[in-house]
Amino acid sequence: MSQILDINDRRSRAKGLAVAAEALAAGELVGIPTETVYGLAADATNGVAVARIFAAKGRPRFNPLIVHVVSLSDAEEIAVFSADARRLAEAFWPGPLTFVLPKRETSSIAELVTAGLDTIAIRVPDHPVALDLIKALGRPIAAPSANRSGHVSPTMAAHVAADLGDAVACILDGGPCRVGLESTIVGLFGGDAVLLRPGGIKREAIEAVLGRRLATADDIEAVRAPGMLASHYAPKSDVRLNIVEVRAGESLLAFGADLPKNANKAVATINLSRSGSLIEAAANLFSALRALDVTAATIAVMPIPETGIGEAINDRLRRAAAPRR
Ligand code: TXA
Ligand code: MG
Secondary structure, three states: OOEEEEOOOHHHHHHHHHHHHHHHHOOOOEEEOOOOOOEEEEEOOOHHHHHHHHHHHOOOOOOOOEEEOOOHHHHHOOEOOOHHHHHHHHHHOOOOEEEEEEEOOOOOOOHHHHOOOOEEEEEOOOOHHHHHHHHHHOOOEEOOEOOOOOOOOOOOHHHHHHHHOOOOOEEEEOOOOOOOOOOEEEEOOOOOOEEEEOOOOOHHHHHHHHOOOOEEOOOHHHHHHHHHHHHHHOOOOEEEOOOOEOOOOOEEEEOOOOOOEOHHHOOOEEEOOOOOOHHHHHHHHHHHHHHHOOOOOEEEEOOOOOOOOHHHHHHHHHHHHOOOO
8 A cells, every 4th residue: 555645844745746756757656636636647758657557547448648747838849739729728727728739759758648649638737746746757747537447536635545556656645636627628630629528627718718619529539539540540551460470571569478480580570578568568569560560561469468458458459450441
């Protein structure tokens, strides 16, 4: 069981922030207060740390995560801001408004944060502890709500301890969350402004600054699913799953130490985890698919156990292997 760190006075606050920043730098998870709900934080540039988020939450899929930064200028290093996005950020940041924007190619954010998409969700939280922790780490933080998948979002440190106490190095207790429900998510890519998730800032306030109506998405998944999911998760190469033998001309996506027959004949090989760690495999999955893409007409994928985060890995692999339109 992990500790909830009180940060009520100056000394305990400084100590708590130092402990939490050190844990994040070491690739561990930390429960953090924000003005909306508590977040399950990881160093957004560390793929293995980000994989631990999915494992801890018990998410059956890699739902893309929100990246938290301290300023608009830091956000602009990670995402491409349109004039609309900049105007909204200036009006509502720090605060419970998240943008989904095109991701910068040069960004150091781990591939798993965006689940292989070329858009990224980003916000500046309005909470001094969250902001100071990001500054102390010196890198952006990826954080979904700190609940197990399917549970309600936590608005007190004790909620995080109950759901995820075993998964975090520590929880910073910032008291009850001021807003108590998640940030509003607005998608600003491809010319549209879409309300992807209602939340802490109301639609009317955003529309007033934008000077036009927000399009509505009943369901984020519905927006992403039709075009974006299919095209962005799928490599150009064909994908063959659960292989026991590499065929002529194929590339190999390996897992574990025991390689399949004819592995030495593969055009190119990437091992998701030589030691057979599903956490490490999850962290490497999307970048490995990208790297192997177009090395050969077909990527042959070794079987991955369906346990734990393996369920999410296999979900993505099945999508990658599904027939294309
Ligand atoms: O208030 C909040 O937003 C809290 C605090 C911790 O900041 N975070 C939060 O994260 O609610 P989470 O992971 O529970 O929800 C993030 C949502 C997911 O529904 C995800 O699908 C969506 O953001 N999302 C993230 N990246 C996206 C992308 N590139 N395109 C579309 N949706 C995205
Ligand atoms: Mg959530």
